[in-house]
Amino acid sequence: MDTPQDPPPMPPAKIIVYAITLPLSLLLLIFWPAGSLGWRPGWLFVAIVVIGFGVSGLVLARVNPVIYRARSRFQPGTKGWDKALLAVILPAMVAILPVAALDAGRFRWSHVPLWLVAGGYAALLAGIAVTAWAQAVNPFFEPGVRIQSERHQRVIDSGPYRAIRHPGYSAAILLFVGMALALGSLWGLVPALVASGVLILRTAWEDRLLQRELQGYSAYAARVRWRLLPGVW
Incomplete structure (x- = not known):
């Protein structure tokens, strides 16, 4: 068998760009619509998000660094x-913050x-925790749907994958809804529900692809019945 080929490392320049633009984008998406840098709920939200993702990032760097x-x-x-589904999911996800802050x-x-x-x-912290847990045990956790043949992709059935087949998507829905409510907005739930609805469709389509093309996944799906929520679907 040929050697599995992991993705190349992210260029240092790109890491620097991410490290600068992501925090600035978070601040812009919250405080510009809110109309004031003195909006305290916004700063509380930013602090919790940065701490939550910061801790999960440190853990992942130790237990599964290839995930980056x-x-x-x-x-x-x-x-x-x-890609077509993500063209809806990603803008809706981003829209949660400015809509909630405006409200x-x-x-x-x-x-x-x-x-x-x-x-x-x-819900926000649970979403961060479950996402980190899924990424910690699944080196094939990528942003796009495909069969990673060059990496010798295999079925992952440990960690949260013992209970549901797509824990990363369950966590994303918790994040979407949690962001709107944590900022104190019901209007923020509108883009959150749009993103969640399309993500559920993505779950169904990805699951169908995996059952058809990933060896061993059909047997795994027979053992682990639920896609997103145990006892429901």
């Missing part, structure tokens, strides 16, 4: 239908009780 190569870019062979920070269209805001943070 896999997640750094869309690889050749990514399905065209997946809760500037116009205050919706009133979200404190317990629901706390629930949003719980």
Whole structure:
């Protein structure tokens, strides 16, 4: 058998660009629509997001560093239908923050009780944790849908994959809904639900592809019945 070929490392210049633009983009997406840098719920949100993803990033760098190569870019062979779905999912996901900040920070269209805001943070942190757990055990966790034949892709059935077949997508839905509620916005749920709905469609299509083309996946699907939520689907 030929040697598995992992994706090349991300160029240092690209790492620097990401390290600068991602935090700045987060601040811009929240505080520009909110209309004030003094919006305290926005700063609380930023602090929790940075700490949550920072801790998960440090853990992944230790237990599965190759994941950063896999997640750094869309690889050749990514399905065209997946790119079309992502063209909806990604803008909707990004829109959650400015819509929520415009609502809760500037116009205050919706009133979200404190317990629901706390629930949003719980969903947000759970989404970060489950995402990190899935990435820690799955070196084939990529941003695009394809069969990674050059990496000798195999079925992963450890960690959260023992309970559901697509834990990363379950975590993403928690993140989408959690972001809107944590910022205290009901209007932010609109793009969150759009992103979640298309992601559910992506789950079904990816699962069909894996059952058809990834050796051993059909047997795994027979053992682990649920795609996103145990007992439901």
